[in-house]
Amino acid sequence: MRIAHILGAAALALGLAAGPAAADSPSPSPSQSGSAPTLAGTSFRTATEIEQGQRATASGATGDYMYWSFPADAGQRPTVHATVRLPRSHAAQTWQIDVYDGLRRRQACQYGAQTRTAAAGAASVDLACVLRTVRAWSEPWANDPLPGTYYIRLTAVGLTDADLGLPVDAEVRVDAKDIGGAAAVDGSLARPLVPGIAASSRTDGTDEKDASASSAVLSAVEPDGGWSSGWWSDRWVWTAVGGVLAALAGVGGYALTRGSGRPSRVPPGA
Template identity: 55%
Template sequence: MRITKALSTLLLAGTALLAPAGAAAAQSPSPSAGTASAPTEAGTGFRTATALETGQKATAGASTGDYLYWQFPAGAGQRATVKATVRLPEAASRTGAATWRIDVFDGLRRRQACAFGAPAQRASQQDTSVTLTCTLRTVRAWSEQWANDPLPGAYYVRLTATDVPDRDLGRPVKAEIEATAEDAGGAHDGGGQLGAPLHAAAVSEPEDGWNGSWLTDRWGWTVGGAVLCALAAIGGYTLTRHPHRGSHPPVRH
């Protein structure tokens, strides 16, 4: 019983090592996002794109038909989501429906596909607002030159309206945009590192760096699993090497 109880204690201790792994890999919100003043305008092109910090809610006044640009940082292992809400003019001042859309580009200005979300929405004449979302694929630490994988660096967001009636062009709108990034976990860690972020001079570096933190949940599970295997091997050896004495009475002649 003592050996069994001791083995159980060791196994529980080894299991406890696995618990902090997920917590250590989880991304906490950047403390600077709440202290820096949120931008109140947008750029009109890639070169003038307004820099955002992840977690900030930026606003901008514009006219229907304008192209609005922002940029934000994303590091390896992160999955970024962009959400934009457009407050539309009064229905009485509009003559028809319009399609609003957001497009996301990486630091090389390559358009990135949305893995989830609704990056384009049709707003009817009666709608007062329209909301667009785009969740990108997980940012990789490195990639082949021919691939279009998302890599660490700056990401550009473009917001505009298409299929707008000519008489509605120039109508004032109010845009609100937010970019967030969460840790996708060690299962998406492909190894390798990019030499430098892609055109990220205007945006701040993520809290865990452009190449992500080396301490991911993959490392936690690996170390924890190794500890559990070692403890199980020691316990099994102890049970087979030193069986309980006195379980069978000695044979007397």
């Protein structure tokens, strides 16, 4: 009975501890407000903002650069999908998607068809880029993906003169998988890497506090529930669960090995 009680208490502790972790880490969901964007930017500053799970479309021409931006928080592994619908008649074309972080550093794709060549006359071409997991903190010299705004650039490379300016339709979508405590690190950024510009200068005597309050943020999109990027992660839950299980195992082992606790009988005349 003692062993059954110990195992029952361990299972209860595991369920109570794991429950809040699952509730605090919801998966990204598509935006429920507003319609899907139908335009693409032509530079980093004019990139069209999209949310995770939101499908965006745009019309353009071969030779153009198309830009979109999206938010990615710590512990997420974003995947960028892009589809380009080509005109009926065209030569072989090579299309490419590049992803940049908030510091405009190009981020490598873990896997996926980042560059793909469409054969002559092909109706469309599909591209994909799975980024590395976003870290809450990184060394200044590292190129690790960090929380903030990310940019998608879609373009055709190596075009012939005959194919320049042909009309195309593009569709992009960003999904993210929540990796959780497996990607947690001991540290966090003070603020996510979201581009912004100071609306006023301190040369006119304005103090630093007032200047920071009047700054204008260029990117308004953020993950559902806001930016986390804090010290908390579900690995703390599993660490606590491991400690509880270890303590219960110690109590159970002691209960099995300590014996009845009564002194053994001494034979008469010994």
